Amino acid sequence: MSADLDRPAGTSGVGRAPAVPGPAHRPVPARSRSVGDLVHSDRQHLWHPYASTTTPATVHVVRDAEGAQLNLEWLDADGATHRGWVVDAMASWWCMLHGYRHPVIVEALERQAAELPHVMFGGLTHEPAIRLGELLAQLAPGDLNRVFLADSGSVSVEVALKMARQYDIALSRKQGGRRSPRTRIAALRGAYHGDTLGAMSVSDPDTGMHAMYAGAIPPQVFLPRPPVWDALPDEVTAWVDDATGRLRAVRDEVCAVIVEPVLQGAGGMYAWSPRALTALREVTHELGMLLIADEIATGFGRTGEMWGCDHAGVVPDIMTVGKSMTGGSLTQAAVIATEDVAHTVSEYTGALMHGPTFMGNPLACAASLASIGLLRDDGWLHGVATVHDAFVEQAARFAGAPGVRDFRVCGASATLEFFRNVDIALATRIGLEHGVWFRPFGRMVYSLPPYICSRDDIARICSAMSAIAEQMLPR
Structure with missing residues (x-):
């Protein structure tokens, strides 16, 4: 099953789908190759950071990006296609301060x-x-x-x-x-x-x-x-x-x-x-x-x-x-x-x-x-303060949560730390289901988002973290 890149959020792929509306004024980007073809070629030729070539992790194809959002397309374990706009909680490893295509x-x-x-x-x-x-x-x-x-x-x-x-x-x-x-x-x-x-x-x-x-x-x-x-x-x-x-x-x-x-x-x-x-x-x-x-x-x-x-x-x-x-x-x-x-x-x-x-x-x-x-x-301090305050407002949802060691905020960053290592593939999938791109490591699911993120963006990021925490409950 597949869906057009410009289809409204909530209708892409199978199962629970990202729910972030994409930029309405952007044209649908041309797709010369299918996501399956691209993923196959990626696995044949590329070596990703901190990754194995014999047991490669799932890769997600970026079709477009604007503001604080990425337009992703990927295959699930059953080979079904998913696509949609998601909030980039990582700011592309912390560098995309002003968002994409400023x-x-x-x-x-x-x-x-x-x-x-x-x-x-x-x-x-x-x-x-x-x-x-x-x-x-x-x-x-x-x-x-x-x-x-x-x-x-x-x-x-x-x-x-x-x-x-x-x-x-x-x-x-x-x-x-x-x-x-x-x-x-x-x-x-x-x-x-x-x-x-x-x-x-x-x-x-x-x-x-x-x-x-x-x-x-x-x-x-x-x-x-x-x-x-x-x-x-x-x-x-x-x-x-x-x-x-x-x-x-x-x-x-x-x-x-x-x-x-x-x-x-x-x-x-x-x-x-x-x-x-x-x-x-x-x-x-x-x-x-x-x-x-x-x-x-x-x-x-x-x-x-x-x-x-x-x-x-x-x-x-x-x-x-x-x-x-x-x-x-x-x-x-x-x-x-x-x-x-x-x-x-x-x-x-x-x-x-x-x-x-x-x-x-x-x-x-x-x-x-x-x-x-x-x-x-543009007054960077205002953007950082907005992100910081929004994270602080969301902190209460993690207080005393089972399996959660800490939720900490520093400037425009937030970290949800667990008592045990995160299942990275599972956490990534849950994040995407809630319209958020994460790159977890160790015991942490964290976010250093673009400074342009709104309070709604930060609420979405924290909702996705909360959903991951539910899956991390002690068994």
Whole structure:
């Protein structure tokens, strides 16, 4: 059984169907190949993230997208076709802040593509990159003003780690070689910083996804996970004393500490105490270590402040940004450092040894300028507050629910955590039946939706979470 893509919600596929009305003004997109043909070819040729090729999970074909919605088509276990508009609770892995096909970003891309879609950044420059550097330096906290453009979040973390190591080598040379350079990095338990080798080395080695690569990555220092956001002062003090003692013990080895400010993302959607971050900034100053803030997921308003660091009133020495920088239209990231870091590295070691082919891509820079302009001009705080308040209003439905460990909200994000692992295929199917796209992992069904979501969108997301919780009841 199948249904037309523009058929009213509630009539698509078999069984319970998505109930999100699609954009009325959009034409029906052409379909040159059937969903069955596409899924078959996908399984023959593509390798999806965090997926097996021998036991592939169900894939859902995106036929169209607009605003906070995706138009999906997929096959169920019996081979029946389903299709319909659903709310994207994931904002395409947290990057689609303004929703899909925002006209300002689309126009910026079209204009830049007609003028200069790409040029190497080695020895050359261009106005979109220069304007983006100026804008990021204006928005970054404190005296962060030197921008290195990268092409993904993981790459920006790699650059930040290399920058910190090279900075300490430069300091050692500046001091006449009286001490050996410090080359290790300290990170937090529960952290996730990316999937490349350096980024893996500072992600949690036990609960993370990278245990099989342990022999290929440098061993780093890990501090205990900080207390929760609203922890009592005594809990924070105890953690600070412990972390300080651990860092003092390795002060001759560690050159920098890297954290996801106040919200750990793929490591568990864990909101932690801003007071702990304030104290960590103080101890890194005391020990002469750099503080690296990984704001790839937390930046551009996601936690309720422009930067996660703003909750603690701290300024890092190096900051990475990415994900939502282009409004989800292209891949781009950046590393922003203080002038002291940039000058010291350059003065005593020469060039920073990194140079991605697509660094400073003009198309991506144009998209970033458009996306950040929308954040500045349209009052991002209102959208984040609307999403946050709507999630808080829905929290009561999960209080004391059997099998539910916690429902927590931080800025424009919400996480429903269970006592046991989620059946991902089942949770995904239930979400779609309620008109919502989720990407659960571990014990969590979570949402970091576009900032343009309405209260009705958030109510729908939470209704879908509630339906999943019903299926997760202890047996």
